[in-house]
Amino acid sequence: MPSDHATVTPLDALWQPSVILWAIMAGEGLALLLTIAPGATEDHWSYFGLASLCIQWVLLLSLGTLYALRHPLSRVRPLLIACLAIALLAVFTWGALGAAWLLLGNDWGMSTGAWRATLLSCTGIAVTVGLLGLAAFHNHWRARQLAVRAKQAELEALQARIRPHFLFNTLNTGAALVHQRPEETERLLLDLSDLFRAALAGPREITLADELALVRRYLEIEGLRFGDRLRVEWQVPVALPDLAVPALSIQPLVENAIRHGVEPVATGGDVHLQVATNGDWLEVTVANALPSAPVRPTTGHQVGLNAVRARIQAMTHGRGSVRTTTAEGRYTAVIRIPLTP
CATH class of the missing domain: 3.30.565.10 (Histidine kinase-like ATPase, C-terminal domain)
Incomplete structure (x- = not known):
């Protein structure tokens, strides 16, 4: 049903092309940093490919889940939504690493302890990146809302200048009839x-x-x-x-x-x-x-x-x-x- 005011929430913007593009670019940048970081494996291309695949799956699954839940989440406080976003990043990170462990653990020859350390470090990275992303998105959303309000005020002022033209013509027509x-x-x-x-x-x-x-x-x-x-x-x-x-x-x-x-x-x-x-x-x-x-x-x-x-x-x-x-x-x-x- 129509409403008196358009309800626009930040979650509605998550699945827009520009947001997805920036998320993919940020994920590729993170994969590159992990690849060239000290202590990384010497097989840089394989490591970069695996890191890129895992990071993109985590990011896109998290964005897609939040977007799919945007209607029930519209009644939830922003702090709880932020906590859910961080939790999704952590859960999908564990899932991606678990899949990598099942598929590649024996081939890479990593011990269980090494995989646990990798799991903890990747979880920390996911939470840190999630917090930074939430802060950036919050600032972007505030700037967008301010721009929309300023534009709306400008449009209303311009429309107020147009309406008298129609009003005067109508009153003149009424006076003639x-x-x-x-x-x-x-x-x-x-x-x-x-x-x-x-x-x-x-x-x-x-x-x-x-x-x-x-x-x-x-x-x-x-x-x-x-x-x-x-x-x-x-x-x-x-x-x-x-x-x-x-x-x-x-x-x-x-x-x-x-x-x-x-x-x-x-x-x-x-x-x-x-x-x-x-x-x-x-x-x-x-x-x-x-x-x-x-x-x-x-x-x-x-x-x-x-x-x-x-x-x-x-x-x-x-x-x-x-x-x-x-x-x-x-x-x-x-x-x-x-x-x-």
């Missing part, structure tokens, strides 16, 4: 109140169906303003996925399509909105025909697009995206959101 078409004026004001109630509620998540309902209210308002100049084509399935999206994330793309594909053209234009699932992804496409005469770009277009992109990425922890293309006289914006957490 109030005497001639009072019923439509009443509907316009009700739709406007719904949109601004959603806008003033702040950053939150709503269902996809509710977001599309807000888009329909917005298009009803713009339909009164542009009349036959605005032509809208909907391709929306009857059964929508039960998915949360940021409130007012699709509406800005539709607004941009109208401002740049309908408003500057005397004969108007068309706006195409499609909702579809593609594998494990939800895709929302908003497209409009480009005017034949060049139109001077406005800062509001990029601000609205960047705001939607930032909110989608924040909600999906970097997995979602907003992509735009221009081809064959049409401008297309596509929102991609994973259907699974």
Whole structure:
């Protein structure tokens, strides 16, 4: 179900490509240090290969286990999660060394005492590396959260500058219709109140169906303003996925399509909105025909697009995206959101 605030935890970031890449690089660096350390075996390549294999298995299994348990662990205190991470590193280290002992112990000719010493030293290394990794990840997460909050504040300030443009146009339309078409004026004001109630509620998540309902209210308002100049084509399935999206994330793309594909053209234009699932992804496409005469770009277009992109990425922890293309006289914006957490 949608929530009022996106719940973002550090465990959600553990299985991202950048985190996995850094973990692999750190593991290879540790394997190299163990290989060139004083007292290491003279067969450096074999030692490096075995150390690298064991370290990578330990790191990836630990990260994978924490990521798989991220939902039940979301209710656990961070200190207990840190202790669990250290314990996983130790357990998987023992497992890797135990497998190496069973497979290679006789070939290497190491005594039981030597293997015990190796087990203790590797356990100490795993715990030390785990503590250093937790400290580094904690600092990285704090910096990331501060950056997200600063970006959100910036986006809210920029959005506050854009909203009056739509408000003034809507009120002017209502003033022009109030005497001639009072019923439509009443509907316009009700739709406007719904949109601004959603806008003033702040950053939150709503269902996809509710977001599309807000888009329909917005298009009803713009339909009164542009009349036959605005032509809208909907391709929306009857059964929508039960998915949360940021409130007012699709509406800005539709607004941009109208401002740049309908408003500057005397004969108007068309706006195409499609909702579809593609594998494990939800895709929302908003497209409009480009005017034949060049139109001077406005800062509001990029601000609205960047705001939607930032909110989608924040909600999906970097997995979602907003992509735009221009081809064959049409401008297309596509929102991609994973259907699974």
